[in-house]
Amino acid sequence: MASSRAQLVEAARRSIRRGSKSFASASRLFDRTTRERVWLLYAWCRACDDIADDQDHGHAARPGAVGSGMAPENRLATIRTLTELAIAGEDTGSPAFDALGLLMREVPLTRAMVEDVLAGFALDADEWRPRSEADMLRYCYHVAGAVGVMMAVVMGVSSEDDDTLDRACDLGIAFQLGNIVRDVWEDDAQGRCYLPVEWLVEADIPPGEITKPHYRHALVPMVAHACALAREYEASARVGAARLAFRQRWAVLSAANIYGGIAREVERLGAHAWDHRVHTGKLDKLRMVIAAYGEAKRDPQPAPHPALSRRELNAMASKNRPRMDGRMDH
Template sequence: MAGSRAQLVEAARRSIRRGSKSFAAASRLFDRTTRERVWLLYAWCRACDDIADEQDHGHAVAPGPVGTSMAPENRLATIRTLTELAIAGEDTGSPAFDALALLMREVPVTRAMVEDVMAGFALDADDWRPRGEADMLRYCYHVAGAVGVMMAVVMGVSPEDEDTLDRACDLGIAFQLGNIVRDVWEDDARGRCYLPIEWLVEADIPPGEITKPHYRHALVPMVARACELAREYEASARVGAARLAFRQRWAVLSAANIYGGIAREVERLGAHAWDHRVHTGKIDKLRMVAAALAEARREPAPAPRPTLSRRELNAAARMAGTPKGASADPAR
């Protein structure tokens, strides 16, 4: 039997505290009900990430006996099976996936929203690489923007409010762009690169050599280009945040300041951005939360939606076809 609501919420709280101190801190600004639902969503996302990457709350685990590691497509199948059980409201045997089932009973998160997130895991399982800028943004949409859409619904945004959902998606895309530029070295060590192949060609960086010391300066303008995109998406998201209730607006703007600060710091450091992993210290986080409080009390600067936002990227994903291991949802 699945745990009680209190047990699932407590398991989700422990998960977010282990997996993301920044996100855990920002979640305290929500009212209790919203905060608990945010934890439930995080727990499912974290569990999916960990299964996909064979990690424990984002950290490497000791390798098991030879031959026990699962192939990427099998890890994706595990994620999909457990998620399908959760969508059906059945006991999954996993608190994190039962958390998704509970969340879908309490808020109008749709199957299509869940499928959009699942498509990101399918891209990674298929060893997919972005060829152009639009491909990179499509990846950001699936792995983070689609989570932003679910988060907005958790915070009370109607599934019919397309523009606000678009802008919630934009914030997730901005966050993921920051992750991409920060994690160039870590991703390369795992055989991955999420900067567009076309950008690497323009910079004369051969495939697989992005982290070679003599290409570091060629990488800087490319990273600045991604950071400029992140600013564009973040500005759009701040407009959407203004439509939320005050405490939710404060929490979202705090997260935007903290996570947006990652891309800004990477850009500031230039060729030294990867000497050490960029992170936001506790004092800086407190300062950013205080700044978000002031921002939440005033009107945001006007900002248009980016040319490629949720609906455009969703349409592009449908045209590109469904990655292996993902299921197509004919209702979308």
């Protein structure tokens, strides 16, 4: 029997509280309807991420969980099948995927927006690695920027307001750049590296040796460059946030302060950034939310779009992006 809206919202609320305390805290600043829709979107994104990584909210997957034990390409196929069913309005048997179906009935999200997010999981399933800075930014676009676009639509931004959607995408890219620099050690332990190969070659760091102690100081300048990129994307996003209703603006700027603080702390720590996993404490989060309240009442500093934003990065990917029906866009 299909779950009711209240049941799906409650399941999504539990998911976000378990999966992201920072995001859960920021979401409380939204009005009730927006907050519930943000939870629904998070639940789908979290479920896709967990299936792709064979995890449960970032931890080891429970026995019998959806996608558990499958090969990466089969996990991706599972994500695509459940998402397709949800878009079609079918009961998937998964509250997180049913949450997407409900959300698409309430908000004018498009299939193309969903496909842009799924393309990020396809890159990971293919064990794809960025060769250039543009490659890294394209990855950030798919796994986080595209989610920012969907989030903006959930908050009421028109799907035709390209400039604001571009800036919403920029915030997601900024967040992902912060994740990349923070998680260098964790990613390496899983055989992954999201810093561009060209950067590593220039720094004379051999493949697979990025976390060796004698290369740590060589890693610092490239991480600083990634942090500078994150600041550029965040500044652009703050301009777009000013166009939102006040409570939405406050929530978005709170998230920007909290997640942007990750990259800033990694940069500040330099070679010691990976001694322990960088995180933001409760008191610091509270300060950042209070600061965001004042920022939401002021006009942001003018900021241009980064050279590579949503439309440019989408164009780079469009020639070889698989569609949900398995064919290729050309």
